[in-house]
Amino acid sequence: MLTLRTDPHTPWEGALPRMAKKKANSRRSDAERMASQHRQANISEYFDRNIAQLGFNSKQKALVTAVKEGVDNALDACEEFGILPSLLVQTIPMADQDVLKLIIRDNGPGIPRKSIDGVFAQLLYGSKFHRVQQTRGQQGIGISAAGMYGLKTTGQPVRVVSKPQPKKPAFEVILKIDVERNCAEILEEREFTDTKDWFPDGTGVHIEIPMKAVHKKGRQSVDAYLEQTAIANPHAEIEWRAPSGEVFLYERSSDELPPATKEIDPHPHGVELGDLERMLKKTPEKKLGGFFNKEFSRFSPSKVKTVTAAAKLTPQSWVASVEHPAIVKMHDEMLATKFMAPSTDCLAPIDAKNLLRGLSKEIGAEFFAAETRSPSVWGGSPFLVEAAIAYGGKLPRDEQSVVYRFANRVPLIYQQSGCACFRAVQEVAWKGYGLSQPRGALPVGPLVILLHVASTSVPFTNPAKEAVAEHEEIAKEMKLALQKCGQHLKRYLSRRNRMRRESERRDVFHRYIGEIAANLSAITGAVQEDLVSSLTATAQRHTEAADIELDDEGNVIEPSARGKADPNVLILETASAPQVSDDDTLFGNASSRRSR
């Protein structure tokens, strides 16, 4: 399986849904069992029973979920191949009531013909068995489910145009999912040369799925999902064409691809009993010692002895001979034994500077702060938390602040109040940072709060993966990250207030100087202009603080001051001001893209 990851022609397998292992497996067995036992079952029945609760249970949510699957896959594929993603998401209203044609096009590596069937028409195709890696794909259930939803609601097939090789023409496939056999039913297939300028970068995929769907604006809309995706992925460029004809362009603000995440072996504390049983069944190792050493991280020979001894076995015992009661005993012992914490270098944060880029690009605020915590461990899984805030500017003053939640860079837009992120925000004492906060509620003010949890295994509250479950270790990290942002905000607010006071002072002096100079001139005959200029100079001197603040931390970021600026903080002159100029050190190599 690991080899698939490096095969350039099967990127989609790597990008396919990787759900928590147990669930993935049980669903797969559902599908298999169905295929054999209920050959007459029709697609709607299957869908209702297995897919509906995973995000296709309303016309509005189905659209968001389908977009989410397509976008997540596209981003994962692009990143894996080192391509800066440029995505098009488009919905075209069809003749039938509430039917939309969803188009998702990317500039990724394309999908080779032989993988098409699997990717689009086979549930959980390529899903990896015990893969421990931070990927977006953890989130979803696959584009094939979207295709299935489309087929169920409109009876129409999926159209795929793929161009995996820059120098060869693209091909077009029209296919249906065959639930009973869990494979694709190819309806049409041909070379496709009429791609116009669909793939300017030489490769890419274009998908069309007709489906019953409704687009509505709001907090749980495609708009919100894509906006937040753009915030968490400043290296991506997304064009969104809503059914109304509106076009939103989320521009790229960073040319840095997120670092590739490493895949690591599971940590003994992160494996459940069922996982252990399956791993034993699948392992090529013959002896227990080899099994624990190769399949897990952090298993030293002495620990292997301890664990096997608990089941009255030894490292030399044959894997094949291990019975269920012994597995239970070994599993218990594994959880009871202390192991080194899992390595954490497999995590890829969005990173504070990218969060600042993403937020400042999409949110018209005046102040931004971000904090990336060092990795930590929950259960047997490494995780890290990032927080960011945007304050002031065009944000509404008297409303509850808005919370953006992300898990492995994927926006979570449902189940807000049940999410650990939301509770962490509520539990931070924002009053101390200069905001008002009703007891036990979100702070009130012009504030957007962002929380990102990156982990090889994000704990979710439900199978639809809509909210992060409460875990002490994660909640603690969230609060620490938020507090750090709060401290930045407090500093900014107090400086801003001081600066305002000073510039108000200056305003007052300036207001009267003209008047006074005119009077003194009329009485004494002194030259009015001279009086004005001397008095102005004196006033300037008296309110120097206003200038100092402007340079240091104030509204205008001077080029000379930027080098010294805190990399976790960004302050904009006005909400609508361009956030970077070409020589901006804070924004790294952003200039190269701009100059193109």
Added chain:
Amino acid sequence: MAKKKTVRKTTRKKAAARSSGGAVPSPAVVAKKMKKLRKKPAKKATRRAGAGGDAGVGKAIQGESGRLAKQALAEKDPQFTIPVRANSNTEWDEASRILRMGDRTQIRELFNLGQARKFMQTTLQQRGVLELLEQDKTLSLRGMYYKGLHTIAGTKEKTFGDQDESDTVLQDLEVLLGALREELHVFAKKRGTMVGNITVRDAGDEIDCRRMGTGGYAIPSICEPDVIEFVKCEADFVLHVEKDTVWSRFNEDRFWEKHNCILTEGSGQPPRGVRRLLQRLNAELGLPVICLLDCDPWGHYIYSVIKQGSMSLAFESERLAVPEAKFLGIRADDYERCGLSDDVKIALDDKDIKRAKEIMAYPWFADRRPWKKEIERMLRNGFKMEVESLITKEISYVTETYVPERLASGDFLD
């Protein structure tokens, strides 16, 4: 009219009857008494050293502004030094028995958030005053407010929010420049009336105050020697009464004619014009000033202001205070002495009692035993009395019996 005449005739008859009976003193007795109280007139009208007429005030303004301009051009902080106009900066000058302003000063500077606006207003009104002086015109306080009022260039702010702001600045200018408001060519609303045996020249017009009908001569706000000149005066003394209603009673009864005096009123607390006039009548013509005021803390305070000067105008006491002024009544024991009915009593309320005690503690009352007794008596009575209470005896009792008796007996509080 006919009826009034009859009334006057009858009262005159009565007065004549009483005087012949020895009960009511004749005008001659009063005149004799008053002549004793006369003092030697001062040779020259009182003038302040600092100001010295329009030219002096103009120079003072130019001096102040010249200094500010110099400070400004040297990029120093321009500032005024203004004497503090507050009760706390008032001193009692025991020797001359007047209130004087202390020597505490305050700085008003441009580069102080709380003072910048006032600083601007101060320069603005100085400029306005200088214009008045140059054109030899005068304006009322309200006129000065409008003169300086405009929107500051480049803002929506007006130079003055209301007239009070302008008035305060003008008061500051008086102390800053050491000149009276009148010398700044600014006047307040006219208040106060005069009638009697005196002829004045007001802005060139000669006015015989014996021929003023029922209304009397309205005392102008500016009573400086260059505006009001005393042409001829044959009166023996000045009787100052608290209000216009009492004054009308005396005027109708031709009291000033009978007793050869000048009759003034100040509509309650007398304005500066009235006080300056009283001071000049006393100082320049040597006339005794006798006050007929209510028997209440307010009346006592009016007397105090006429005699010692007020705290807010302490810097001008020398030109406004009449240390020789005497208090004729109403006295606290008049209720019994004149046999007044209970109906005239007005109960003292808590505020009155508090005020009375404050007045009693003023150093200029504290060292006068009769005054102490007087106020204690009023507090013991528990009521106050207005001058009008004497009307319950008879319409003209106050003019024909009460005041002449008092004048003849010389029973004054000092």
